[in-house]
Amino acid sequence: MTAQPVLATFLKGFPSPHAFLESAETLLDYAFQPIVDAHSGDSYGYEALLRNVGQMGFQTPVEVFDFAEDAGVLVELECLLRKKAVTKFVSLPNRGKAKLFLNVDARLLETDGYLYEETGLLLDGVNLAASQIVLEVCEAGEIGDNGRLAEFTKLGRDLGFGFAIDDYGRGYSQLKSLYDIEPDILKIDRFFVQTINSDARKKLMVRTVVDVAHVLGMRVVAEGVETAQELATCKDIGCDLIQGYLVARPFQDLEEAEARYPVVSSAAKRPVLAPRDDMELVNREIKPLVPLQDRARMEEVLNLLRAGRANPFIPVINASGEPRGLIREKDIKTFVYMPFGRDLLLNPVMSNSLGAFTHRCPIANFNTPLDQLVEMVADEDDEAGGIIITRNGKYCGFLTTTSLLKISNEVRMRAAENQNPLTKMPGNASIIQYVQNDAQSPEVERSFCYLDFDNFKPFNDAYGFTVGDRALLLFSELLKRLATSEDVFAGHIGGDDFFIGARGRTTADMKNMIGDLQDAFRHQAESLYDPSDRLKGYIEAQDRHGVARKFPLLRCSAAILHLPVGLSVDRKDILGRQIASLKSEAKGCESGIAEATLGQLVSPSVL
Template sequence: MQMRTARVHGHEALLRGWEAAGFASLAALFQAAVDEGALPALEAYIQAAAVAAFLAAGGTAEVRLFLNIHPLAQGQVPPPPQGEQVHLVYETTGTGPIPTRAGRDGGDRRGRVDIAFDRFGVGVADFQRLLASPPSYVKIDRAFISGVDGDQAKRALLGQLIGSAHALGLATIAVGVETSREFYVCRDLGCDHAQGFLLGRPGGGLLAEASEIAESLTRSDRRRPSDARQRLFELIERIAPLPLEAPKAKLLEYFGNLAAPPVVPVVDRAGVPRGLIRERHLKPFVYSRYGTEILRNRAFGNTLKDFVIPCPVCDIGTPLERVIELFAEAADSDGVIIVEGGEYVGFLSSQSLVRLLHEHRLATAVDQNPLTRLPGNNAITAQVEALVTDGERDHVLVYLDFDNFKPFNDYFGFRQGDRAILMFSEQLKVQASALGGFAGHIGGDDFFLSCSGLTADRMRERLVAFLGRFRSDAESLYDVETRERGWFEAKDREGRVRRYPLLRVSAVMVQLVAGAPRPGLETLVELIAVHKTAAKAAPDNLFLVAG
């Protein structure tokens, strides 16, 4: 199922009924076939039965049929059945030879075949095979999807897997999506497709064209599109792509137009990007004596695939920072192909990406704290408003404030005060990165941290450890005598000399529970102000407010 359009992208054929044949498990059935030397025949029978059931249920070439292939049979997969326009996707594991791709480019009348790497991310050879023989899809294992909404480490790893696949121009499938929260996280990270019990359970009957559950999830998502996504829409070049099966001579016609761009994206029959073609790669043919005749000669191959080069691919919902990263990571890149629901939308040229990068840096610099380089009040306000609007997940907002910072700054000097602020801000950046959250600098000794997907109890544990670590590290800002004594003397606001403890930071933590009514921005500010004193008085310097 395409995550943004809710259209059904394909169906996976599942083998059932081995018990009736006297086998204890599916593995036992295949092991018996291996022992008897009947594995190729079994695979051929399963494929024929799956194709017949698919067609009987209304399947067409516009919807893929995914078939699992036994590792020992991957090099012996039978070709698609004659006369049937079926778009097959062979699912392979991390071992064994890669199945052939008969008809993938549209030249085989028996149908089309694509390859999907199953259980992506858990096999030791996955990335090596990805480079050696790139598939069309990678199916990200359930291990990375289960509970991803409440696990920041999983979310970070999932984002990297999706980004790595997109950098190679591959479509991603999240396997085992079972909750709406998992659905939203996978979609927000840019995953193209999803599969799991939330979206549909195994069964027979007619095939649906769209997922009612996915459509409902999309309708109920009240979060407004990000400004970055709106900007992407504005800068995308709507370059008409060329079909992969087009004859090579089509390139002469296309680039013969003086208004043609220097590159053209190439898509398959389903609208899925396969890469792009550069005009400059045609120059050896155009300017050679027989070059144009070679391009028109069918004997030398008559599809565009020989000229197609890889290009990074991003979903339209991919965060702007990740789009820029993909462009920067790809050597000699002409830009990024933009897709929605796995299908081609447009092309973001290198010039547009440079412009985006400049705008992003400028906007960041304007609102950035000059000392800590952390986002300032405008960015913090936008972050809070976004989290208040997102009612599908748990969020935690944290206000952090130094205790007795003014006496410390007055007594030890502003240079030591700046060192304390910088020390804390660097540790806060690391904490936000580990949590997959957001860190900001309100001003002076006031900071902000937010995190999504963690429970309040788990966030409290992390914060208590973080505040304790800073309190210990901050002792390095004092001389030996002050450290051993545990206090220093300085004047208070009324000019009286008082004893102050060593530096520490207090925090007010506001919990926003999924599905519960959310307070507005002004109410949140009031909640924090009211409980600052309680946080400073708490043994662990932390006070939790249920939002």
């Protein structure tokens, strides 16, 4: 041992490196923080976080590892801590097939064998599969040799370990790190998650990363989720897993672990137009192709191909049932048709290397919106031939590109049939579907707004149907701009009647939005009048009874019905009666807006 490590330990108060390790063994502990499925709230895994470093005289866990390196015992410390984390993890109640996420110090990539042999023996001793361990490499870490990193991940993946890039977005390698590591899981740095619900730039950046990750066959963790609004946004943009104080703080007491975290499963979800219809179409086309485990032998691959599969690929899963990729028939046939190719495939060395034939494939959860599924296979060079579909992260089937495009065309045709022919906005069927879905989604505040023009008939009579259609188109464009927001839906009922639905907006927010819409329409509609009428501020025309009258310039009236959190309504007639009543009130109101909250108008017993 050199003088430098001895000096380092002495200066920190430890008489020797061995004393430092003994102290670490005695004092250090791990806390576990749950990582849960973004839709069900089921526990997917736990990240091991080092605790009690202050009792050894350190400020942060990083200081502990820095000190160990200076003392020449970094490898020994890592082995000691891995044993401590794994031993505690196997004692978790209701652990099931949850995964243990272990952070890897980048300096250990210089270690021969990367401690895989030591870790494997440790796992064998507690009867834990390598597939239940996810090794996290920090994207912001200083990794000097990308070749070592690629070798580290390839060797570990062959042994069954999973890999994650931690704190993605904090460092500078970014897309290159995805290419080098090919992680199973991508963890978005908490900087991008905090306030993502109100930061359009963060939302766009994270959505882009999520889309890329899914196409590359990765799952995405949103780190640092602390509010229900952040959770709802992360779910909406496609994050698969959630970690943060909203779910649970790190705990050292194992009794705090839960199999499911209701705060996630009950969180607000973005409504999707006709989701049941779309999901039924997708589920109908999912093919339950028989998968192979990544530990299967090549003889099993050949037997499946010999059985005459309708699809030229075989899904591959790990011991936990999670997809690893596809084996393509054409790759195997390349060997089969070679001289001695079959013998080569069945050779024990080749037969145990199924990973060499496994290709990454796009992966999506079974409830992923149809438009996102289509985007994942939009590439003309789509060699995977489709998307692996999962449920709670486990393989459940395969959706071919051909089937997906057929579904997409069918949905587009339905949408076109339902569009208003003039404004091209969603028509009555979509509006009814939206209202039915949203009225029965009590986890968030909702608003239904019925809009129609005041004095449209005399305007139409005076200026003709062509100018009348221009007024309708002008108003529809204003509504379409509102509907670009993810929490707003707009549709055209017919004639001069329109609809807006919104989620998560307060009554004040909704009234302000409609007031701004009225002002914009009133201002723009003035351009449709002759200068003389515009100057007078009214037109002279006959009413419905043929009596000549003065009619003010166009404006829109709005009836806004709010549904508070916790209220679910499955009777359309109640909604219809309340909106009709508000519509009449709005017509006679100076502001042109009438609003009410349904729970305050109707007894809950009749809903």
